[in-house]
Amino acid sequence: MSYRQASYDEPLIRDMESGTTYELPGETGDAQSAIPEELRRDELRLPGVAEYDVVRHFTRLSQMNYGVDLGFYPLGSCTMKFNPKYADAISSFESFRDSHPLSDQSLVQGNLRIMYELQEYLREISDMDAVSLQPLAGAHGEFTGILIVRKYFEKSGELDRRTEIIVPDSAHGTNPASAAMAGFDVREVPSGDDGTVDVEALRKLVTEKTAAFMITNPNTLGIFEHNIGEIASIFHEKGALLYYDGANFNAILGHTSPGLMGFDIVHFNLHKTFATPHGGGGPGSGPIAVKERLKEFLPVPLVEKSSTGYAFNYDLKSSVGKVSSFYGAFGVLLRAWAYITKNGSDGLMKNSLTAVLNTNYIRARLSGHYSIPFKKEKMHELVLSSSNTGRKALDIAKYILDSGMHPPTVYFPLIVRESMMIEPTETVSKHDLDTYCDLLISGARAGQPELEKHPVSTPVSRIDEVRAARDLKLNWRG
Ligand SMILES: Cc1ncc(COP(=O)(O)O)c(C=O)c1O
The missing domain is CATH 3.40.640.10 (Type I PLP-dependent aspartate aminotransferase-like (Major domain))
Known part of the structure; x- marks a missing residue:
């Protein structure tokens, strides 16, 4: 499947203006006079945006995002199972x-x-x-x-x-x-x-x-x-x-x-x-x-x-x-x-076994391509190290981003060098498990200049990782 994420030059909603005329209730007339003067505000800093523009704005943002309804999400330690629609x-x-x-x-x-x-x-x-x-x-x-x-x-x-x-x-x-x-x-x-x-x-x-x-x-x-x-x-x-x-x-x-x-x-x-x-x-x-x-x-x-x-x-x-x-x-x-x-108790127990089986399937397919520290059996997730490949975990993760699947967690846990952590859960098909393993194997074999080109199909390509970690801006005021 070829994958290309939508990319819009989307403004912040506060910078959008639909040009529609609207009146806030209470702007004029009785409602306003009912509010004591000291409690009234002269301006309400809401964007002047019509419903259709709000809907389109958030739909566009969602198309630039990634989630469980879009593809496999095996982010170790923070995985997302598919959220079943009956529960919604x-x-x-x-x-x-x-x-x-x-x-x-x-x-x-x-x-x-x-x-x-x-x-x-x-x-x-x-x-x-x-x-x-x-x-x-x-x-x-x-x-x-x-x-x-x-x-x-x-x-x-x-x-x-x-x-x-x-x-x-x-x-x-x-x-x-x-x-x-x-x-x-x-x-x-x-x-x-x-x-x-x-x-x-x-x-x-x-x-x-x-x-x-x-x-x-x-x-x-x-x-x-x-x-x-x-x-x-x-x-x-x-x-x-x-x-x-x-x-x-x-x-x-x-x-x-x-x-x-x-x-x-x-x-x-x-x-x-x-x-x-x-x-x-x-x-x-x-x-x-x-x-x-x-x-x-x-x-x-x-x-x-x-x-x-x-x-x-x-x-x-x-x-x-x-x-x-x-x-x-x-x-x-x-x-x-x-x-x-x-699911009932039998279903829950079976889901758990399937999640463990899926992890060990990945382990079997990737051993020989990545080093897998610690010999002990793996349960719901596994940690690989890319250090044997001469490639950085970060570069392989960026390479995977271009496939329409979510990369593993990288650089956690801290005790494994170049760690890549995968938690598939039970909500993944064998086909997707195989595609993911194939991707990881081709990432390990890809030349360094090839890896460094990725990602190309996401709205944001490489970022300055150090600045992102040290100079964290959590809101638009940033
Ligand atoms: C081992 C572990 N502990 C704690 C948390 C924190 O949980 P949450 O993300 O729900 O706050 C996570 C993340 O899912 C985790 O993997």
């Missing part, structure tokens, strides 16, 4: 879409029932005891979870001395960031030769200062931490807590669980496991689950069921409080509920 359709039902967050609870019993059932599904899947659906992304779930660690030790009177959180050197950047934002010092434990946590080094790091250990299992190298039982005991014997970053849940869904592994707190990345839209500024969701002794610290509200129906419970003794407005991202929660309900 359900979340668009008028009764869900139009329900007001301030409605009386008696009028939205159906919504509450969905939230309650999702709490129960997540509790069962994780083998934990209580769930809050409040956080709005995986990273938000992490931060909330670490606030719980904080409150827990505040209550036990140990917070003054429990100042450290340990993370592996393969950890996703959000883990140390969440720990630091919640006021802890971050200590890093190295990985051993097999890509799992070096347990002896860990033992030396865990002291009376340790508050918690944050880890994802399988880890970001796609390797299952087989020593997790021993690791849990090391922390629990010192009175510290174990935090499970649930980003890699798809690898183990239904086969084992953080509860069985000894974790105390878990967050779910609904987008990575239950096929919902991602967060990161979008409408995401990252519920958290805890063991019984931590339930009192969860963010409110929880949804409870009684003989008279479903109701919000705001009355948790030591809650960290509210971490989002209203009830979390209800539209996303609804999609996760639909996905779990439709």
Whole structure:
């Protein structure tokens, strides 16, 4: 398939002017005089743009973008499963879409029932005891979870001395960031030769200062931490807590669980496991689950069921409080509920196995072309290194951009040189897996001058990577 992305010289919407005449309600007449003078504004800096120009502007921008509805998106660690359309359709039902967050609870019993059932599904899947659906992304779930660690030790009177959180050197950047934002010092434990946590080094790091250990299992190298039982005991014997970053849940869904592994707190990345839209500024969701002794610290509200129906419970003794407005991202929660309900336990377990199989298919096809560090079996994702090819991971990624498929994550995890991380999930055909592997193989064989020409089919070609990282501009005011 030849691929060429649309390219428009699209202005910012604030610089657009349709030339249509329009009048804001209240600009003249009674409505304006009803507003006290000190509250009136002389100008409202809205672009004078007609509906048709707004629609065309955003459609053009979407054509210059890439998403799961366009092609394969195997971005390791931050992958997107295809978002099934039945879940979108359900979340668009008028009764869900139009329900007001301030409605009386008696009028939205159906919504509450969905939230309650999702709490129960997540509790069962994780083998934990209580769930809050409040956080709005995986990273938000992490931060909330670490606030719980904080409150827990505040209550036990140990917070003054429990100042450290340990993370592996393969950890996703959000883990140390969440720990630091919640006021802890971050200590890093190295990985051993097999890509799992070096347990002896860990033992030396865990002291009376340790508050918690944050880890994802399988880890970001796609390797299952087989020593997790021993690791849990090391922390629990010192009175510290174990935090499970649930980003890699798809690898183990239904086969084992953080509860069985000894974790105390878990967050779910609904987008990575239950096929919902991602967060990161979008409408995401990252519920958290805890063991019984931590339930009192969860963010409110929880949804409870009684003989008279479903109701919000705001009355948790030591809650960290509210971490989002209203009830979390209800539209996303609804999609996760639909996905779990439709797949059922057999479907979820099968999806997980297919995701692992797909990863190992890629591994088998690419070995011999790329070096694949760490001999251990790979689960849901794998990390390659392009260092054996003499090519930079960045150049191969730019080459792939021209194919209409999304490149791997590059340069993460930091412990592998020229790393390329691929997480295919189960929502990919064998045909697409083969096309992707062929592309990676041809990228490894391409001459350097050929690689440097790419990308040519995207609206933006090579950027100044250093400037983009150091001089980050997040909005148009930049
Ligand atoms: C291992 C890991 N932890 C945490 C996160 C953060 O999750 P989110 O992007 O939903 O904030 C991700 C990203 O998906 C991840 O891969």
